Structures are given as C-alpha cells and as structure tokens.
Amino acid sequence: MISMKNVYKKYPNGIVAANGINVEIKQGEFVYVVGPSGAGKSTFIKMMYREERPTSGDIVVNGINLAKLKSKKVPYLRRQIGVVFQDFKLLPRLNVFENVAFALEVIEESPKVIRKRVMEVLDLVGLKHKARMFPTELSGGEQQRVSIARSIVNIPKVMIADEPTGNLDPETSWDIMNLFEEINRRGTTIIMATHNKEIVNTIKHRVIAVEGGLVVRDEVGGDYGYES
C-alpha cells in the first residue's frame, strides 16, 4: 500500500528531516506516528501525497511510484488520499459547506451527490448547523473538524491525519477517534501523527516512532512511549 525505501529529505535550509526511512504499511492498517516536536513526523507524512518530494529514495503509494509521477498526475494521487492538515488548510473565502464540497467538485461529482455527502460528513463531525459559516468564524477545533470532514468526504483509500486532535477537547477527540475507527473498519488505511498519549495507549494500533528523521521504533500495539 505505502512503501518507503531509504527515504532521505534535506530541506533547502539544510535541515535533514528524513534520514533514511524504511517503512511498509499495508492496506487497512491503522498507524500512529509519534515522536517529539521537530522529529520529522509531518515531513514523513507530507512525502506520501507529494506536498514534499524526497531528496532521494523511493516512495510507492497505492502502486504509484511517486518519484516517477509526473506533476500533471499528482492531483489524481491526492484524490485517493484524504489529508487532515496540521494547519487545517481551509479555503478562507469558502464557507464550511463549500470547503468540504470542494474535494468532490474536483472529481466532478454531481451537485445532488455533493449535497448529500457533504451534509452526511458534516453531521458526522457535528458541524451540520455551521455549514454556512466561514472558517474565520470558527474555533480552532471546529476548523479541524471541517478539515477532517473534507478528508473523508470522498471515501479515500488512505487517510493521512497530522495531529487531528491537536485542537480538540478530550471529549471531541474521542468522538473523532471513534469516527476514525469506523472509517478504518470500512477498509481505509489510516496514518495519524499525534502527540496524544492517552489515545495511543488506549486505542491500540501500530506505532511508528520518529526521532531526528529516523524510525527508532515500529511496534504493533505499542505504547506512546514519551512523557506528554
């Protein structure tokens, strides 16, 4: 499903954020990516949907070799991957409904289906009543939930979430985790970077720990392993 071989990433400023990463993730897995701030978790994740390109090494996602993928084809890769961004990345001029609908508009879904699907996922994340509001009118947690809704609206094969509970209160965090579990049960692979010790230790899944751009631990059913 996702495979990385000797992936190395050096940013233009000289920082090495991935220093030879080797990882295999199978279809349907649920993977936590943990590690201290600045360890390279986001970089690791961003390379999977080509927001960042590795300096060297091979990445294959869904059978697509990202090194060989032409820029023109990148949108089609991204449509197979739902991403919850650490900084939400909502379109400021679009309201909540339009933001979520955007992911379906790019695949030219019919307006009827779009209406139905968008309202369903907004209901799931508990924001149906705020569909007409703009991102600036929402709290951080609410924006995060819009980002989650957008990432799942077209039922992607892979879901990548960068600290999806970072801005949520404990109760909403658990609601979101239940949602992720449900999505995962339907067969979607989930890769989630998180600092939430309680969640990792309670809902057990595979844990990949990254430090200094290296995978230092890869353990199915592992603990969070850091003091939070």
Added chain:
Amino acid sequence: MKARTLGRHFRESFKSLGRNSWMTFASASAVTVTLLLVGVFVMIMMNLNKVADDLEKDVEIKVLLELTADDAAAAQLEKEIKEVDGVATVVYSTKEAELEDLIKDFGATMGLSDQNNPLRAAYYVKAENPQETEKVAQRINRLKNTYSVEYGEGKIEKLFSFLNVARNIGLGLILALLFTAMFLISNTIRITIVARRREIEIMKLVGATNWFVRIPFVLEGMWIGILGAIMPITLVTLLYYNLYEMVQPYLKGELFNLLPLTPFLYQVNGLILMMGIFIGVWGSFMSVRKFLRV
C-alpha cells in the same frame, strides 16, 4: 471536463468578483484607463489614416502631349503609358475639354475660344501606389510625344513624408500604450492573485488539477476586462458621434473626410472589447501560472 464543472467555474468566477469587490474595482479601473487611452488613440489614428488615403488618392500626374502629335500618335502614347510600371488608370482629355475646365475655373475673360486654343491635350494618370507617383512620372516623361509631366512636385513629397511620420509615430504610441497597459494590468491582477497564493496551494493539495484552479481565475480576468471596457466604449461612442456630427458638415465637397459612423464605431468598440478581454485573460493566466507548482 463536464458541463456542470464549467458551470461551477462560471459561478465561482462571479462569486469571486463579488467577494473581492475592491480588487475587482481596482483591476477594472486600470483596464478602463488604458482602454480609454487606446480607444481615443485608435480613433485619431484611423481617421488620420483615412484623411491621408483620401489625399493620396487625389494625387495624379498630368501628361501634356506635344502639339505635333496626331490622333494615331496620341493613341500610341496612351498604350505606352498604360504599359508603364505602376500605372493604375489613364484618362484622356482633349484640348477642348481642357479649355472648358479652364473657363469653368477662371471664366471666359481671357479671350480664349475653341478657334483660338493654345492648350494641349492631356492624359491624367494615377499611380497604383500614390507614394510612387514621382517615379511613375519620371518613367512617363521618357516616352515619345510627351511635352511635359506635372504632378505637384515637392508639395506631395512633403505631404507624403508628413503622413508617413505621423503614421509611424501613431503606431509606435499605440504599441507602447498596449505594452504599458498589459504590464499595468497583469501587475494589478498579480496582486490579487498573490493574495490568493495560499488558496491556490490548498486547492492543489486537495486534488484540484491546474485547469480546475486556473479556469475560474481566467474567467474572472475576462469579466474584469469586460467591465473595464464598458466605460471606454460608451465614451468613445459619444465622443466620436458628436465630433462627426459637428465636423462632417464642413467637410462636404472637400477632398478628404472622416470615417463614417457605422462600420467605424463597431470596429473601434469591438477592438476595445476584445482588448479588454484579452488583457484580462492573459493577465490572470500569467499571474496564476507560477503558483500552480505545488
């Protein structure tokens, strides 16, 4: 692309115009100013050109025949003139006709009459290219049985060089104006788009293709171009209509005239509209281009 996606792009472009009303206004104003300048300029240039053409068309060579030339020799000369390089038309005028013209112009006071006619028969020759008149005249002058060749020497050379300079300056100014306009407008549009750089990035990250991002921007540029063309079209129409009505009566019977309202206003306004659209579309297209590499 499905039709409904195109519909979506149109809706988005309108929405964006409204939600960025201040930028829409700024860009459309930039378009308005330039198109107005260009419109007025084209109006002046095209009329100047028309006047020049009219004046040029009037330039002709008068070939006087030797008195000794009989009808056969005259016919021979006509044949030869027609064969000269660059000759368009040749009209014969007998010495009686010449006299009539003279009497018409100056009255019968000089005691000239058909019985006492010192004038010569003449050929009136027009050059295919009026600017070549001098050369053609010289060629004709070499033929047998020509007494003299007149074409307003000196005067017309001055006219031609004046018209040529005027045309070139005009063309240069229009081109310079166009480039300034494009620069100005693509800059204005770029400011709008730089402000939306983040948006373009986000769109691409959630799976939009380049065209999906680009088309609404390009359409928006088109609307801005059209909005910017409304004022110039109105003003140029009013201006030229009034000018024409005012000046036209004085030019009746003159050698030159202004361009008539009907095809001309459509042409100028069509040009203004096309240029507005082109500038808007081109400006958006170029500005959005470099932000698509996400």
